[in-house]
Amino acid sequence: MADKAKNTWVEGVMGSLQGIDRALPGDALFSKIEQKLEAGLPVTKLVPIRMVTYAAACIAILLVLNLTLLKGYKNNATHHGDNLNAVIEYYGLTNDEGGFEL
Amino acid sequence: MLPENILEMVAAGDNMALRMFYEHYKARVYNTCLSYLQNVEEAEEVTQDVFVEVFQSASRFLGRSSVATWVYRISVNKCVDRIRYKGRQKRFAFISSIFGQTGEVIHDQHVFEHPGVKLENKERSKMVFAAIKQLPENQQTAFILRQIEGLSQREIAEIMDMTEKAVESLLQRAKANLRKILENFYNDNEGNKS
Numbered sequence: 511m512a513d514k515a516k517n518t519w520v521e522g523v524m525g526s527l528q529g530i531d532r533a534l535p536g537d538a539l540f541s542k543i544e545q546k547l548e549a550g551l552p553v554t555k556l557v558p559i560r561m562v563t564y565a566a567a568c569i570a571i572l573l574v575l576n577l578t579l580l581k582g583y584k585n586n587a588t589h590h591g592d593n594l595n596a597v598i599e600y601y602g603l604t605n606d607e608g609g610f611e612l
Numbered sequence: 613m614l615p616e617n618i619l620e621m622v623a624a625g626d627n628m629a630l631r632m633f634y635e636h637y638k639a640r641v642y643n644t645c646l647s648y649l650q651n652v653e654e655a656e657e658v659t660q661d662v663f664v665e666v667f668q669s670a671s672r673f674l675g676r677s678s679v680a681t682w683v684y685r686i687s688v689n690k691c692v693d694r695i696r697y698k699g700r701q702k703r704f705a706f707i708s709s710i711f712g713q714t715g716e717v718i719h720d721q722h723v724f725e726h727p728g729v730k731l732e733n734k735e736r737s738k739m740v741f742a743a744i745k746q747l748p749e750n751q752q753t754a755f756i757l758r759q760i761e762g763l764s765q766r767e768i769a770e771i772m773d774m775t776e777k778a779v780e781s782l783l784q785r786a787k788a789n790l791r792k793i794l795e796n797f798y799n800d801n802e803g804n805k806s
Binding site: 519524560 | 656790
């Protein structure tokens with residue numbers, strides 16, 4: 511009997527949210543939001559952080575690629591010169607002034 | 613009904629669009645915040661923060677979910693942040709009071725009355741709101757979005773980024789826990805009257 515009364519009471523309390531309407535904020539809230547927006551960064555001039563990160567990453571990648579390619583090109587150029595000198599020396603193509611004869 | 617490109621207009625800072633967007637979502641945002649925080653001033657503050665964030669990040673909206681889901685997600689996150697902040701403040705004040713500093717223990721025992729509850733349910737609903745506060749965070753979210761905001765389980769699943777099954781189970785646990793809390797209340801108060 512006591513349990514039944516308790517269950518009825520609990521059901522009644524749980525059901526008290528049935529048909530609840532949405533609460534509405536005060537009329538002045540929108541102007542407060544506008545003030546906050548004006549006080550902060552202008553909405554239209556905001557650049558998304560993700561975009562900035564992508565841009566920074568792209569610049570970094572381009573820089574690294576350029577440096578790597580430049581280094582590789584330099585090494586290649588040195589090797590290429592060494593090989594050429596070795597061939598010139600091997601075939602005795604140099605003259606007295608150090609230039610090579612064709 | 614909002615125009616399809618409302619977010620683009622909002623992102624461009626079109627005042628008319630901001631107002632339209634606000635009018636369309638104000639009740640949903642404020643009602644969610646009020647049900648969570650159970651305090652009019654705090655709900656208004658957090659509602660402001662929600663709209664400021666929505667307006668400022670409109671250009672970043674990727675369209676992976678509906679705009680309503682996105683707005684609800686921001687609202688829930690802001691409310692959870694506020695509740696956690698209040699929790700930290702209470703703990704800090706409690707510790708300060710132990711060590712004899714000026715901090716006062718903040719008692720948050722006020723009885724909340726939701727303005728949207730029907731007149732005949734006003735008194736009983738106060739107990740439900742008091743009980744909601746005692747639920748774990750994710751159960752509170754699911755319960756508020758379902759019972760007070762009237763969203764479907766699918767919508768809640770999208771907002772909370774979980775499966776519908778998980779939401780269903782959360783709601784069941786929330787109701788079971790609320791029942792337990794109310795039964796204890798009955799045993800302590802109503803039961804003694806009879």
